[in-house]
Amino acid sequence: MRLAAALRELHRSESTLADELLRVADRHSDEVEVRHVAGDLAYWSREHAHEITGIAPRYGVDPAELEHPEPSEEGQRELPGEGSDADLALLADLRRVYRMSAGVALDWDLLGQGAQVVADAELLAATERCRARAERQMRWARGMLKTVSPQTLAT
Amino acid sequence: MSSRDPISEPWGTRSPYGRGQQWPARVDHHLAEGLAPEEVDRWVRSATILHSNGDALDIAVKDGRIVGVRGREQDRVNRGRLGPKDLYGWQANHSPDRLTRPLVRRDGVLTETDWDTALDLVASRSRELLDDQGATALGFYTSGQLFLEEYYTLAAIGHGAIGTNHMDGNTRLCTATAAAALKESFGCDGQPGSYNDIDHADVIALYGHNMAETQTVLWSRVLDRLAGPNPPRLLCVDPRPTPVARESTVHLAPRPGTNVALMNALLHELIRNDRIDHTYVEKHTVGYEDLVRRTAEYTPERAAEICGVPARAVREAAELLGSAERLLSTVLQGFYQSNQATAAAVQVNNVHLLRGMLGRPGAGVLQMNGQPTAENTRECGADGDMTGFRNWDNEEHVADLARVWNLDPMRIPHYAPPTHAMQIMRYAEKGSVRFLWVSATNPAVSLPELRRIRKLLSQESLFLVVQDCFMTETAELADVVLPAATWGEKTGTLTNSDRTVHLSEKAVEAPGEARPDLDIFLDYARRMDFRDADGHPFPQWHDAESAFEAWKRAGAGRPCDYSGLTYERLRGADGVQWPCDEERPDGTERLYTDGRFWALPEQCESYGKDLVTGAPLDEREYRAMNPEGRAMLKAVEYVPPHEEPDRDHPFVLITGRTLYHFHTRTKTGRSPELQRAAPEVWVEVSPSDAHEAGLAEGDPVEVSSPRGTIRARARISGISDGVLFVPFHYGYWDSGASEEDGARDRATNEMSISDWDPVSKQPLFKTAAAQLRPLGGGDGRPAPAPTTTASAPVDQRVAPTRGAPDTAEETAGGGPR
Numbered sequence: 027m028r029l030a031a032a033l034r035e036l037h038r039s040e041s042t043l044a045d046e047l048l049r050v051a052d053r054h055s056d057e058v059e060v061r062h063v064a065g066d067l068a069y070w071s072r073e074h075a076h077e078i079t080g081i082a083p084r085y086g087v088d089p090a091e092l093e094h095p096e097p098s099e100e101g102q103r104e105l106p107g108e109g110s111d112a113d114l115a116l117l118a119d120l121r122r123v124y125r126m127s128a129g130v131a132l133d134w135d136l137l138g139q140g141a142q143v144v145a146d147a148e149l150l151a152a153t154e155r156c157r158a159r160a161e162r163q164m165r166w167a168r169g170m171l172k173t174v175s176p177q178t179l180a181t
Numbered sequence: 182m183s184s185r186d187p188i189s190e191p192w193g194t195r196s197p198y199g200r201g202q203q204w205p206a207r208v209d210h211h212l213a214e215g216l217a218p219e220e221v222d223r224w225v226r227s228a229t230i231l232h233s234n235g236d237a238l239d240i241a242v243k244d245g246r247i248v249g250v251r252g253r254e255q256d257r258v259n260r261g262r263l264g265p266k267d268l269y270g271w272q273a274n275h276s277p278d279r280l281t282r283p284l285v286r287r288d289g290v291l292t293e294t295d296w297d298t299a300l301d302l303v304a305s306r307s308r309e310l311l312d313d314q315g316a317t318a319l320g321f322y323t324s325g326q327l328f329l330e331e332y333y334t335l336a337a338i339g340h341g342a343i344g345t346n347h348m349d350g351n352t353r354l355c356t357a358t359a360a361a362a363l364k365e366s367f368g369c370d371g372q373p374g375s376y377n378d379i380d381h382a383d384v385i386a387l388y389g390h391n392m393a394e395t396q397t398v399l400w401s402r403v404l405d406r407l408a409g410p411n412p413p414r415l416l417c418v419d420p421r422p423t424p425v426a427r428e429s430t431v432h433l434a435p436r437p438g439t440n441v442a443l444m445n446a447l448l449h450e451l452i453r454n455d456r457i458d459h460t461y462v463e464k465h466t467v468g469y470e471d472l473v474r475r476t477a478e479y480t481p482e483r484a485a486e487i488c489g490v491p492a493r494a495v496r497e498a499a500e501l502l503g504s505a506e507r508l509l510s511t512v513l514q515g516f517y518q519s520n521q522a523t524a525a526a527v528q529v530n531n532v533h534l535l536r537g538m539l540g541r542p543g544a545g546v547l548q549m550n551g552q553p554t555a556e557n558t559r560e561c562g563a564d565g566d567m568t569g570f571r572n573w574d575n576e577e578h579v580a581d582l583a584r585v586w587n588l589d590p591m592r593i594p595h596y597a598p599p600t601h602a603m604q605i606m607r608y609a610e611k612g613s614v615r616f617l618w619v620s621a622t623n624p625a626v627s628l629p630e631l632r633r634i635r636k637l638l639s640q641e642s643l644f645l646v647v648q649d650c651f652m653t654e655t656a657e658l659a660d661v662v663l664p665a666a667t668w669g670e671k672t673g674t675l676t677n678s679d680r681t682v683h684l685s686e687k688a689v690e691a692p693g694e695a696r697p698d699l700d701i702f703l704d705y706a707r708r709m710d711f712r713d714a715d716g717h718p719f720p721q722w723h724d725a726e727s728a729f730e731a732w733k734r735a736g737a738g739r740p741c742d743y744s745g746l747t748y749e750r751l752r753g754a755d756g757v758q759w760p761c762d763e764e765r766p767d768g769t770e771r772l773y774t775d776g777r778f779w780a781l782p783e784q785c786e787s788y789g790k791d792l793v794t795g796a797p798l799d800e801r802e803y804r805a806m807n808p809e810g811r812a813m814l815k816a817v818e819y820v821p822p823h824e825e826p827d828r829d830h831p832f833v834l835i836t837g838r839t840l841y842h843f844h845t846r847t848k849t850g851r852s853p854e855l856q857r858a859a860p861e862v863w864v865e866v867s868p869s870d871a872h873e874a875g876l877a878e879g880d881p882v883e884v885s886s887p888r889g890t891i892r893a894r895a896r897i898s899g900i901s902d903g904v905l906f907v908p909f910h911y912g913y914w915d916s917g918a919s920e921e922d923g924a925r926d927r928a929t930n931e932m933s934i935s936d937w938d939p940v941s942k943q944p945l946f947k948t949a950a951a952q953l954r955p956l957g958g959g960d961g962r963p964a965p966a967p968t969t970t971a972s973a974p975v976d977q978r979v980a981p982t983r984g985a986p987d988t989a990e991e992t993a994g995g996g997p998r
Contacts, residue, residue: 169796180317181613
């Protein structure tokens with residue numbers, strides 16, 4: 027069954043998202059709303075990863091092998107000048123959080139499909155709970171981008 | 182004449198009354214010493230300006246000076262009563278240190294000049310920046326203490342003529358969460374309840390609202406009910422032993438920052454005991470299932486663990502709410518300035534929606550305001566809202582406003598929510614806001630983390646204009662200072678927390694060259710030569726009354742409809758509650774009497790936000806959630822505060838007001854009776870914390886957070902263990918600290934954290950970790966804190982706070998007593 031692979035992948039992407047949110051919080055610590063909310067949202071992703079660790083044994087995944095997930099490849103810079111321009115870096119980081127949380131939300135959807143086909147009600151409930159939160163993470167990144175971008179782009 | 186001392190008896194003599202009866206009148210008046218009422222030349226109509234209650238009064242004038250005040254007997258708000266700040270605060274008008282001439286900074290020094298020079302400089306700097314960067318370079322930070330006409334004019338100039346998104350008021354610090362919570366639950370701002378609900382309620386719940394100190398006259402009304410037949414029962418949620426707590430049937434003192442956990446447990450209990458009006462919920466709300474699911478885990482035991490209150494008390498509180506037949510709730514800064522501010526305030530709305538307690542006598546919500554004209558800042562759109570409670574994200578609303586203003590809709594920024602105060606400051610700090618016009622507020626004392634605020638306001642890249650009546654701590658940092666007339670020296674309207682509109686007329690001339698704020702804004706607009714789409718000067722109005730008439734057109738058809746009001750009408754009648762239009766010529770006592778809300782997607786002021794992240798929903802999401810425009814039950818999980826006590830900073834520091842002062846004391850500190858009642862800063866400590874630190878009453882201490890330090894005397898009070906309270910009124914204008922010596926150890930906001938509620942963007946003044954250090958050298962003198970209020974000492978030997986019996990009380994039956 028490939029559900030095990032899906033669980034491993036989701037554990038990895040939630041953990042990466044949590045790290046990324048903490049990195050964003052730290053990198054933009056003077057933008058206090060970004061710092062505080064990103065910190066809260068990182069906690070959600072940690073909880074989700076923890077939830078997967080709880081479910082994993084049922085699908086033959088050893089929780090120990092989830093302990094040190096390899097980071098995914100989302101780290102690279104994407105906006106020219108991002109390295110030296112803090113405002114531009116914020117836009118780039120929020121775009122990245124948006125894409126990563128969108129990917130996580132989609133993966134929870136996918137896992138939900140799997141949960142339905144194997145009739146695992148507990149897993150299904152978890153996927154619905156976690157997907158809803160991943161979408162809220164995504165909406166936050168989008169909303170924040172929409173709010174801060176005009177001033178950055180116009181000056 | 183037998184009299185009362187308003188300092189020792191802030192709430193005056195009781196006039197007991199029973200449920201459903203009219204509150205008896207009691208006329209309070211106070212005149213300058215030695216003056217008899219018959220010697221007064223004129224009485225001029227106005228309302229109070231040093232709190233949000235909106236008490237109607239007449240200003241006594243003799244020889245061109247204000248010499249006293251008298252409550253208006255017939256007015257629905259106060260029935261003649263006045264509080265200490267109203268009785269004494271007017272003296273500040275005549276203070277010898279009023280600003281009387283414009284000042285401009287020359288070679289680093291503020292120097293007197295004339296109006297032409299000052300305003301031409303402001304206009305030319307504006308033009309330069311508009312040419313160089315555009316409207317994003319200009320920001321405006323106003324107040325909750327000007328008049329409606331002034332906010333409306335400022336909104337039209339900022340959002341319309343200039344087209345900047347950067348406009349907010351200090352209402353962000355006091356009332357932003359009230360507005361946000363109303364939008365989240367009901368789709369639109371607008372106070373649902375009425376002060377008259379106090380006359381009918383059988384249970385009154387006060388959430389983080391020390392009404393006895395913030396609105397003394399409203400508290401008199403509650404005390405009068407408590408003294409009469411079938412009194413209401415009270416629930417108080419507050420970590421301090423406030424006068425409200427003392428009168429309560431149940432007092433919950435949650436750990437600061439845990440209000441959502443507490444509210445969820447109360448909702449949990451209401452649901453578990455089926456204290457639900459299912460018909461109301463089914464007909465008028467969405468979101469019930471989600472609320473049931475989300476609150477399921479918040480048992481009283483869970484709340485007890487998070488909030489540090491006994492589970493038994495949570496159950497008693499829920500029983501009080503659940504058994505009420507007419508429930509009135511009021512909410513203020515204990516919720517609005519705390520962690521998860523909007524989320525917590527919304528749960529209070531949820532109690533009312535679940536119980537169907539809205540829109541009938543005694544059943545109402547009062548999401549309170551902190552300032553006298555905060556309501557006007559909100560409705561006029563001078564505070565991060567759009568004019569007339571319009572939705573910035575609704576193209577049709579923006580187009581409608583553009584039609585009212587006769588401007589191109591593209592000139593009105595609506596690509597993002599209007600920028601909130603803390604974000605404007607951040608842009609100034611980073612140098613992209615290069616012009617900031619501050620009117621009638623004092624951010625250098627009232628914003629969080631003052632060292633940072635002083636620095637960003639002082640930086641070279643920022644052109645700072647400050648418009649005020651006194652040389653405030655902020656004005657000292659300005660490039661241009663504009664002397665303003667104040668209450669009693671200009672005409673305009675103001676609207677209180679329960680939508681009551683009063684006219685405040687000019688009683689005396691302003692000192693020197695000081696001018697009304699409205700005249701200053703309009704003069705600036707003419708110098709800038711703003712034009713509407715037809716080439717006429719914009720704004721199209723020229724004085725207070727024409728501004729009011731223009732505002733009526735902007736608010737018509739929205740909830741804040743003033744179209745049935747005129748200055749003439751307001752001169753004849755006492756206060757009138759909006760909406761007031763052709764169909765409702767006498768105004769409207771309660772909103773939502775028919776279970777219908779301003780929540781249709783086409784009508785609503787906001788599509789709502791995520792209560793944890795603050796992310797806005799878009800129109801599509803809103804339509805899916807609430808297609809029929811019902812009230813919204815919004816559920817939310819508890820999220821811990823961002824700064825919690827640790828080993829180095831073991832206390833939670835909260836800040837707040839005292840009864841005798843307002844804001845940064847620019848007026849109350851210049852009124853001798855008020856100043857004497859609370860002359861210096863103090864810090865409240867619980868007896869066991871004081872014992873552990875080896876402190877006695879009045880001992881000097883140092884309080885520090887990771888951001889700053891102050892020094893004060895300790896008041897040992899009944900505050901919760903582990904919590905420190907410091908009033909936020911005390912800055913530096915009268916501390917003797919000069920700009921050079923750098924002693925900045927008095928204002929509590931040196932210590933507060935830069936953090937705000939993601940939904941309302943209200944700064945969290947009640948969330949900071951702090952340490953307490955005895956400085957030694959106590960001389961046995963008590964702390965300079967009032968004994969009459971929440972700061973009452975546990976040590977009974979402390980001399981009580983007293984004034985003089987200089988205020989007359991007349992009751993309808995009897996004459997003076």
